Amino acid sequence: MSGTPSSGGAAGGRWTDEDLLELLLQGRLQDLEQARADRDAAPRLEQLAGFLARWREPLAQAPLLPPLVERRIARSVLARTTRQETGWRGDLALVARFVGDRLAASPVLRVAAAVLLLQVLALPVLAWIVWRAPQRDKVTQVRIAEEVVEPFLPAVPEAPLEELLVEPPREELRPARIAPEPGPLEVGRALSIAADSLRGSSWPQPGDDGVWQSSPALRLLVARSRAARSPGETGGPFPVDVLEPGAEAGGLERALRAELLLDLFALSGGEPLAGLGQALAALGSDARETPAVRHLEALAIERARACGLADRTAWSRLAACGAVPGARSADPLDGSWRAALRAALESVPQARAVLREQSLQAWLNAAGDPR
Amino acid sequence: MKGTWDDDRDPLAALRRGDPRLFEAFVEGEAGTFLRFFLRLGAGLHEAEDLVQEVFLKLFRSAPSYDPRSAFGAYALRVARNSWIDRRRRRGARPGALSLEDVDSPPDRPGASAIAHEMDPSLPVERQEALERVSHALASLSPAHAEVIELALVQGLPYAQIAELLDIPLGTVKSRVFHAVRRLRAALEGEGRPSPEDLS
Numbered sequence: 396m397s398g399t400p401s402s403g404g405a406a407g408g409r410w411t412d413e414d415l416l417e418l419l420l421q422g423r424l425q426d427l428e429q430a431r432a433d434r435d436a437a438p439r440l441e442q443l444a445g446f447l448a449r450w451r452e453p454l455a456q457a458p459l460l461p462p463l464v465e466r467r468i469a470r471s472v473l474a475r476t477t478r479q480e481t482g483w484r485g486d487l488a489l490v491a492r493f494v495g496d497r498l499a500a501s502p503v504l505r506v507a508a509a510v511l512l513l514q515v516l517a518l519p520v521l522a523w524i525v526w527r528a529p530q531r532d533k534v535t536q537v538r539i540a541e542e543v544v545e546p547f548l549p550a551v552p553e554a555p556l557e558e559l560l561v562e563p564p565r566e567e568l569r570p571a572r573i574a575p576e577p578g579p580l581e582v583g584r585a586l587s588i589a590a591d592s593l594r595g596s597s598w599p600q601p602g603d604d605g606v607w608q609s610s611p612a613l614r615l616l617v618a619r620s621r622a623a624r625s626p627g628e629t630g631g632p633f634p635v636d637v638l639e640p641g642a643e644a645g646g647l648e649r650a651l652r653a654e655l656l657l658d659l660f661a662l663s664g665g666e667p668l669a670g671l672g673q674a675l676a677a678l679g680s681d682a683r684e685t686p687a688v689r690h691l692e693a694l695a696i697e698r699a700r701a702c703g704l705a706d707r708t709a710w711s712r713l714a715a716c717g718a719v720p721g722a723r724s725a726d727p728l729d730g731s732w733r734a735a736l737r738a739a740l741e742s743v744p745q746a747r748a749v750l751r752e753q754s755l756q757a758w759l760n761a762a763g764d765p766r
Numbered sequence: 767m768k769g770t771w772d773d774d775r776d777p778l779a780a781l782r783r784g785d786p787r788l789f790e791a792f793v794e795g796e797a798g799t800f801l802r803f804f805l806r807l808g809a810g811l812h813e814a815e816d817l818v819q820e821v822f823l824k825l826f827r828s829a830p831s832y833d834p835r836s837a838f839g840a841y842a843l844r845v846a847r848n849s850w851i852d853r854r855r856r857r858g859a860r861p862g863a864l865s866l867e868d869v870d871s872p873p874d875r876p877g878a879s880a881i882a883h884e885m886d887p888s889l890p891v892e893r894q895e896a897l898e899r900v901s902h903a904l905a906s907l908s909p910a911h912a913e914v915i916e917l918a919l920v921q922g923l924p925y926a927q928i929a930e931l932l933d934i935p936l937g938t939v940k941s942r943v944f945h946a947v948r949r950l951r952a953a954l955e956g957e958g959r960p961s962p963e964d965l966s
Contacts, residue, residue, distance in 0.1 A: 414943040420943070421925065422917055446951055447919070450900065455920050457900040458805055465798040468815055472793050472822040477786035500812040 410436035415443055471496075583662055586620055586728070610749050612740065613640060615651035616758065623659045638670055640677065646684035646692055647739050647746060649677050653695040657702065658727060664704075675699050685742035691735045698727070733759050767799055768920065771838045778825060778841075789829075795820055800846055806904050806916055807850055814846040821846045838926050845915070847931060903953035910940060911946035918943045 410430050418426050419440070430436045479485060498505050596644060618637045640652065653674045659670050678692045678699075739757070740746045749755055771777055771792055780788035800821055804814035824845050832841075904912055917928045918939075925943070929936045 413940055416944055416947055417925065417940055420922070443947075446947075446955065450950075450954055451919055453896045453900045454904075454915070456802075457897045457904065458802065459894070459897055460798060460801060461811070464799065464811075464815070466794075467795045468801065468818050472797070472819055472826075473790055475819075475823060476793075476826040477790055482905040496815075 412439060412443070414442045419447055436679065460599040586622055586658060588734075610746060611648045612651055612746050613654055613749055613752070613755065615648060616755070619651070619655050619658055620758065622655065622662060639676065640670075642718055645743065646679075646681055646688040647743055649674070649680075650688065650695045650739070653678055653692075653699065654727065657695070657698055659703065660704075663728070671704070675704060685739070687735065687738035687742035690734075691739040694732055694735055767796055767839055768843075771796075771842070776834055776838045778838060780831045781826070781829040783833065789826065795943070797822075802918075803843075803846060803916060804850060806920070807912055808905075809850070809853070813853070817846070817849050820849050824849065834928065839921075840923065840931070843921060843923070844931055847913075899954060901953075903950055906953050907946065907949060910942060910950060914939065914942045915946050915950060919947070931934040 410433055415430060415436060417423075418430055431441050474480075474488060474492065480488065498508060514679075582742065614637055638652065638656065644652070653671075656668060656671045656674050660666070660671055677698070678687060678696050684692070737750065740750050771788075775788060777789040778966065779790040780786070797818055800818040801814050804817045809817060821842070824841060828845075904915070907915065913932070914928065917923045917924070917931065923931070925936055925939045928943075929939045932939070934942075
């Protein structure tokens with residue numbers, strides 16, 4: 396800017412730049428005419444006027460505003476003044492406007508809000524994926540479990556039951572699923588442990604201790620132990636004649652033979668077994684037996700019942716024996732059965748001597764701890 | 767201001783009479799004016815938006831005690847300036863007590879220049895460049911100079927009104943406007959810089 400501002404100004408006969416600028420900005424037309432007539436002031440006045448003409452409008456328009464920002468501000472102001480809603484809608488709009496303004500003002504807040512929204516939306520989906528699908532599988536498992544009533548009875552076939560009864564007794568054998576029957580592994584392990592405790596590993600031969608030879612009950616016990624060595628083979632580790640009922644067999648032998656056949660039945664996984672039906676039908680048929688022997692027979696009936704092999708008549712015999720009906724333990728050589736065996740051997744004079752046999756004691760003790 | 771809001775078009779006088787239409791027209795017509803006003807003084811965009819809303823709300827709430835005999839335009843600008851001073855005071859600045867340093871040194875004022883890059887694609891490139899240059903030139907001025915440029919050149923207020931508004935003597939207004947224009951001219955039309963006509 397040329398010229399030197401002076402305190403005299405127009406009044407002193409000389410126009411300073413400050414005076415000229417004031418004339419232009421304040422629009423004092425009469426003074427402007429005088430300044431234009433002044434030879435010294437006119438060029439400076441033109442320069443200043445040119446500058447203002449060029450830049451005053453850009454000055455008023457600067458800076459450029461983002462689109463719609465003016466309308467947004469006006470709408471916001473009017474909503475809070477002349478067009479304000481006083482009800483809950485107004486309150487809601489106020490909150491929404493505040494949130495919107497804050498979100499528009501802060502990129503960090505926008506990112507945080509987006510992350511929060513994503514979490515809120517993703518949470519139910521994740522919950523559905525994590526919880527919903529496994530629950531559906533669990534329901535399916537429950538339905539399968541409903542069909543498996545006896546987990547320890549490996550697939551007792553319905554049809555072969557009729558084949559099993561090669562010589563069906565008068566009573567009709569019907570499956571009765573009451574208590575679990577030990578599976579082949581449990582029966583085999585219990586019997587095998589008992590077998591290892593026997594004196595020697597071979598079948599008693601002629602010339603062995605007389606007790607072994609003379610007692611059918613001992614032979615049946617040994618056979619029970621040996622049954623675990625080759626399951627499914629009735630003539631394997633012991634002579635097959637052990638399974639045949641003797642003409643003079645008493646209740647003790649009948650009970651032990653039935654237990655042996657049930658062992659084989661369980662070890663074979665429920666295969667049809669000749670003689671089992673007959674052996675079961677013979678249980679409890681002699682009312683002259685001692686109560687201890689009849690109790691042992693009742694335990695065999697109960698086990699057969701747990702296997703689904705008992706019939707209605709045998710059940711009535713069980714009650715007649717004085718035995719308390721109930722599920723027998725899964726262990727075929729459990730404590731109650733061993734106690735019943737001791738009592739039965741004790742009650743039969745011909746078999747009482749067997750109890751003194753050390754191998755039998757070892758067998759009974761070992762059978763009591765199959766683990 | 768884009769329009770004249772004094773006398774029979776006074777928005778607050780109309781509000782007192784129960785007619786909101788003039789106030790609504792004022793808000794819709796002058797939101798951009800006040801927004802640019804604060805941006806030119808050095809506010810950020812969002813701060814300027816807050817300030818504009820604050821000014822309108824203050825005006826609306828002052829309607830019951832408003833004296834219709836005063837000039838509404840000057841009154842509105844006073845409210846806007848006071849809002850700006852309050853805001854700066856809250857930020858730790860002291861606009862009411864300007865020192866020589868305040869007058870002479872260009873402060874850190876992002877305002878107009880900070881949003882200069884947000885161009886309107888419908889405007890010619892030359893126009894956009896001119897506006898951008900103005901924004902940068904304004905940003906180079908001190909707060910005191912920017913203020914008098916705003917009031918004298920942009921708003922076109924009489925020197926006496928500026929003196930009253932800024933609470934400074936008339937002579938100081940005259941001198942400050944002159945120096946502010948000189949600095950602005952140097953920033954805009956310094957050596958080698960084209961004028962808007964050269965650009966178009």
